[in-house]
Amino acid sequence: MHFSIPETEVRSSENGSSYVAYNIHVNGVLHCRVRYSQLLGLHEQIKKEYGSNVVPTFPPKKIFTLTPAEVEQRREQLEKYMQAVRQHPLLGASELFNSFLRKAQQETQQIPTEDAALDICLSNGQKVTVNILTSDQTEDVLDAAAVKLDLPDDLVGYFSLFLVREGVDGNLTFIRKLQDFELPYVSITSLQSSDYHIILRKSYWDMAYDGDVMDNRVGLNLLYAQTLSDVERGWILVNKDQHRQLKSLQEKGSKKEFIHLGQTLKYYGYLKFDPCITDFPEKGCQVIVSAGNNELNFHVKLPNEQMKEGSFKVTRMRCWRVTSSQVPISNGTTNPCNSTKCEAKLELAFEYLMSKDRLQWVTITSQQAIMMSTCLQSMVDELMVKKSGGSIKKMLRRRNNGSIHRSDSQQAVKSPPLLDSPDPSREQIVKLSVSIILSSFWSLDIKLKKTKLNSVSLRGISASNSANDISGDDFHGNYAFEGIGDDDLSISTTKLSQWPVV
Structure with a gap:
């Protein structure tokens, strides 16, 4: 994931005073707005939890109001700090860091914690509606979808949630895999467009692991739906004879045989x-x-x-x-x-x-x-x-x-x-x-x-x-x-x- 702070904003607080907000972008998209004091609080927590020798250098406090040049300098320093924390194998994966980003995302979008229904799309276009909290993280939403589908716990990790955009021609553009530092409900709601969806898709590359998934009925259905969808949208290349064979297997309901044939085709997976x-x-x-x-x-x-x-x-x-x-x-x-x-x-x-x-x-x-x-x-x-x-x-x-x-x-x-x-x-x-x-x-x-x-x-x-x-x-x-x-x-x-x- 790519973290950046490309710009700042001067905003007004509840008491009428103004402050500088630093806009944190993930993969080029606004994730949250935070104040210097919030990032300083995160820094102090990380330092207390992991020790000062592990934590990257944090830009120092200033006594007087910052000039525009000093704001820009601090923006660059904070960007480097966030990137350094994110790349650290311990800090970047810590719940302390991820929970800070989730809370900041929710506060930025001003979405309160409450019960909500969220649609998860499958590869065949079917939608599964899960009942979650607006503050549930990606792993929680994935688990909720697995429960709704009756997918066993030991197979949940074979799948991930992806943010996609649907074009006017029905084609899907994969934007990113949803991360544990974001709230899927907040992410999809903040886009304010019906073109965006959350889709469930397998998250591994080696087809040797297909066997693990196909041993389960639900896993088999999910993998079959994805393979069929990839064939129909032209992601998997087939000739006339192969298309005829696939059509026959589809009509017979031979899902395993359909997948096995798909595995032999160009661009499978x-x-x-x-x-x-x-x-x-x-x-x-x-x-x-x-x-x-x-x-x-x-x-x-x-x-x-x-x-x-x-x-x-x-x-x-x-x-x-x-x-x-x-x-x-x-x-x-x-x-x-x-x-x-x-x-x-x-x-x-x-x-x-x-x-x-x-x-x-x-x-x-x-x-x-x-x-x-x-x-x-x-x-x-x-x-x-x-x-x-x-x-x-x-x-x-x-x-x-x-x-x-x-x-x-x-x-x-x-x-x-x-x-x-x-x-x-x-x-x-x-x-x-x-x-x-x-x-x-x-x-x-x-x-x-x-x-x-x-x-x-x-x-x-x-x-x-x-x-x-x-x-x-x-x-x-x-x-x-x-x-x-x-x-x-x-x-x-x-x-x-x-x-x-x-």
Whole structure:
């Protein structure tokens, strides 16, 4: 999840006095407004609970009223603080941090705690209405939906709640997976649009786990509905003969056989994103990206109208990063953005091992960039657990906001802030924040020169070759990362643990 504080507001309190509110955005969308004093209170609680040596630096109090420049400085400091807490493997997953965000979200939207009915959509369009409290968190709502569906407790973790937007053509755009620091009722209500829905969908990638789900009647029905829906919307590719076979199995009510046949088809279990722009193989190419089978699949339309398709395996990605920027909409000025003159621009960029000795950055410009990054992260999490012989059930149930608990040698590495876009010719941006995820367990030593970097985290696994990779080049063995840098940034790496080629 990407945390930012892109702007501030001067608001009036109940006694008529004014104060500065800091707008916390998650994945580019307003989550809550908080005062400095509220964040200071959170900081003091975290420090008391976990010790001052664990807590990131918090911007100090000021005796006198802040000038506009000082407000902006504090905004930047608070943004870095929130990102640092969120990325910390202990603090970011703490109930103290999550409950603060839930309470702040509820107060911001001014929705009181009371009984409410919430519709949860299934893949086949059916709606399940659950009776909850408006203050119930995501896990509570998921559990309520499971009870209503009669889904066993040990299978609940195989599914997640997703926020989606329905287009005029009926197509669904996946916005994000709902997190434990948000209140689903408040999140959907605050959007004030009937186009948005909460949908229940499986939250794992490896089809080997389908067997666990299909052993249960309810799990089988949910997985069948999702497979059928993905076929009907064209996410799973079928030819005429396969379509005929699927239709026959559907008419017979042979749900397991339908799923088994679906598992043999192209893009089974993939999540498809809206059309967007990429710089691979040429800058400005239109592309449809799909995530699944431990890869990002590209269906690219070249400038000469030629279509190309290829896949980038997550095991060959050295690192990836999400860049969120506030870009002027019309006037093109370089003055600081405000909420009325700027729009968010999101990019996912990953460094890919094209061949044995060649790494290349590939950039995707899409409003779903953070969702793509979340998919990559969860694929890596699954690979890590599977390789270590861990329990997928425990991982899925304990996965907190997209992260799993790791041993000390596998924890996310905190690094100082800010990295620029891999494309030096991009338009100038006003505010920039980045998350980096590295392949293999490496310690990062970043020395800042001219470039700024907001946030860095460590994730992942080493590179391997695949016949399906878009590069088509072979690579054997682990890839050793030497000190890689550019004019603005120097990076050195230290191996923390060995990760076998997969």
